Amino acid sequence: MGRVVITGTGTVNALANDVAGTFAAFCAGTCGIGPLDIRDADRLSIQIGAQVRGWDCEARFDRAQLSLFDRVTQFAVVAAQQAMEQSGLDLTLPETARAGVILGNAGGGMTTTDDNFRTVYEEGKNRVHPFVVPRLMNSAAASHISMIHGLRGPTFTVSTACASANHAMGLAFQLVKSGAAPFVLTGGAEAMLTFGGIKAWEGLRVMARDACRPFSRDRSGMVQGEGAAVFVFEDRDHALARGGTILAEVxxxxxxxxxxxxxxxxxxxxxxxxxxxxxxxxxxxxxxxxxxxxxxxxxxxxxxxxxxxxxxxxxxxxxxxxxxxxxxxxxxxxxxxxxxxxxxxxxxxxxxxxxxxxxxxxxxxxxxxxxxxxxxxxxxxxxxxxxxxxxxxxxxxxxxxxx
Amino acid sequence: MSSIADTIIAIIAENAMLDPAEVTADMTFQDLGIDSLGLVEAIFAIEEAFNISIPFNANEPGKSDFDLSSVGAVIAAVEGLIRQQAA
Structure with missing residues (x-):
């Protein structure tokens, strides 16, 4: 059995759109939770969330990508790009045939689902955009990342609600450890801050209205966030042989x-x-x-x-x-x-x-x-x-x- | 008994999988074997039946102004909310 190390990291979340900014926010104890800025927010009883703000998707993606990338895929693709760049992996190597992408995700492309349900139910239209299905499927982000980086091995999405990303990273760890893959891009992404996504959580009556205060006696529930983080999990010998920087070992x-x-x-x-x-x-x-x-x-x-x-x-x-x-x-x-x-x-x-x-x-x-x-x-x-x-x-x- | 009480008892009885005749005003949700998920479901059904909004957060049930201590307390509280929210 091999050893598994982390050689690349990337993230987009309410605190920052990169790892350095996220670490700085962690150090400063910055809270990324604020008033929700989404369509129909006035009909929600929950008015707060940890939203990725000022997301400049038009500057980050071209028209063809935007027509295929739900918000959740956009977050995952950007995080994966950062992780690949940090790792310094050479993607022309033959072992990319065995390298893959394993992501966690619970809701799929919820902006796509929400918008198109509005189109057919609320607006009564009988025609939707041809890419609704490839945008909303839970595995879309994993597929796009595999295409962008040419990773042709084990690629899939794990969906176990709030444990999805940990299950995904655990499976990536086991695959690399077993020798089945030299490295795997792994992590998770979610973009559930849509009207329907928040309305569903409201129903369960476990959401806080003011702040998320874990372990504090006066805590009143959870606050939803959105974003992604992606890591390169790599075989340790593989990383050492190519002179990669090891950030930590799994x-x-x-x-x-x-x-x-x-x-x-x-x-x-x-x-x-x-x-x-x-x-x-x-x-x-x-x-x-x-x-x-x-x-x-x-x-x-x-x-x-x-x-x-x-x-x-x-x-x-x-x-x-x-x-x-x-x-x-x-x-x-x-x-x-x-x-x-x-x-x-x-x-x-x-x-x-x-x-x-x-x-x-x-x-x-x-x-x-x-x-x-x-x-x-x-x-x-x-x-x-x-x-x-x-x-x-x-x-x-x-x-x-x-x- | 009022029709409000009958409706509420019917909702609670259905949730507890009992006959409405077996549900009495002095019973608690615990007596009825209704857990926290069942409680949230019953509250939703009552809100829908009377088109009212019941203040309840499952994390701090004690802090709610809405009295959930017994079936009778819920009936009284719902009657109060209907008066209030109609006003």
Missing amino acids: TGFAMTADASDIVMPSIDGAVRAIRGALDDAGLAGPEVGYINAHGTGTAANDRTECAAIRQVFGAHSGKLLVSSTKSMHGHVIGGTGAIELLACLMALQDGVIAPTVGHQEDDPECDLDVVPNVARRAQVEVAVSNAFAFGGLNAVLVLRRAD
């Missing part, structure tokens, strides 16, 4: 199902996923310094996640730094784990822990060091990223500092 992954409830999380499923990922990495709990929590800011998730962390790490729990960056970039649903992996990378590379902003009051049911409001310096050797999706689908990744 050392463990595990996935479990609660098999209990379609929305309520279970402690057991989370515990088995975290423990499984540590076992896969061959690690003992005390080696972990930072956990990027799923931390949605709902009553149910935060309480369950903290209990699971306590159960896995026991006495070491008190020494862990645990933060939820959803407080800054919002819950990016199927892409969220990818954006959150950036916080793990920042911890390992720069020794800075992204904070949980919006924290107002400690909650005895979330009795961990949640790095409230202000980023913190800490030497971290191992970071863990949690994702616990609706439907009880859990996926946890373990990263180690590059040696």
Whole structure:
């Protein structure tokens, strides 16, 4: 079995349209959540979101691309481009035949769906644009990235609600580790800040109206975000042989199902996923310094996640730094784990822990060091990223500092 | 009993998979075996039935001004909302 390293990163999210800007926002504790600027927002009871603002799609893409790229594909394509550039990979190499793209996404091209449902239902038109299907399919972004970079191996999209990106990156890790692919572009993307996308979440009554305050006693729910993050997961020997820069190593992954409830999380499923990922990495709990929590800011998730962390790490729990960056970039649903992996990378590379902003009051049911409001310096050797999706689908990744 | 109460009891009974005759005003949602998801569903059905908006966030049920402590409390609260939101 090989070793898997990260050699490229890219992102578009509410905090910044690149990794350097996102790291700077993490360090500053910037909150990207604000008033929603979308069509028909006046008919929504939820008025806030972590929106990518000032998105200059006309400057970034030509007419042919714009007619085929939903907003979610645009985010993913830009993030993938940044990751490829940073990696310095030579795309003329014959092994691009075995290299692929594995992305997480939950909603597909929701702007396309929303706009065209309006066309046929609201406006009563009987004709839609010919590219509605290739724009809205969940796998469109993965396909476009494979075409742009000529990656001809395993390419697909994973859809497991809020754990999609972690499942995608976990599968990419396993493929590269097994030797089936020399490198994979992996991560996730979501653009669900549409009228229909937000209206659907409103129905569940788990959304906050003012701010996302994970682990804070006065938390009142989640806030949706949008964006993408894409990484190059590469075989370590392959990276070393070509002189690539190793940003961090991916050392463990595990996935479990609660098999209990379609929305309520279970402690057991989370515990088995975290423990499984540590076992896969061959690690003992005390080696972990930072956990990027799923931390949605709902009553149910935060309480369950903290209990699971306590159960896995026991006495070491008190020494862990645990933060939820959803407080800054919002819950990016199927892409969220990818954006959150950036916080793990920042911890390992720069020794800075992204904070949980919006924290107002400690909650005895979330009795961990949640790095409230202000980023913190800490030497971290191992970071863990949690994702616990609706439907009880859990996926946890373990990263180690590059040696 | 008012027709408002009958409608609400019918909605709650359907959610709890009980006969409406088995649902009484003093029962709590817990007594009826309705979990948090069932509660959100019942609230939606009541909103639709009376065309009202019920203030409720599943993350902070205690903070809601809407009294959910029993079936009778819900009936009284809905009657209040209908008066208020019609005004």
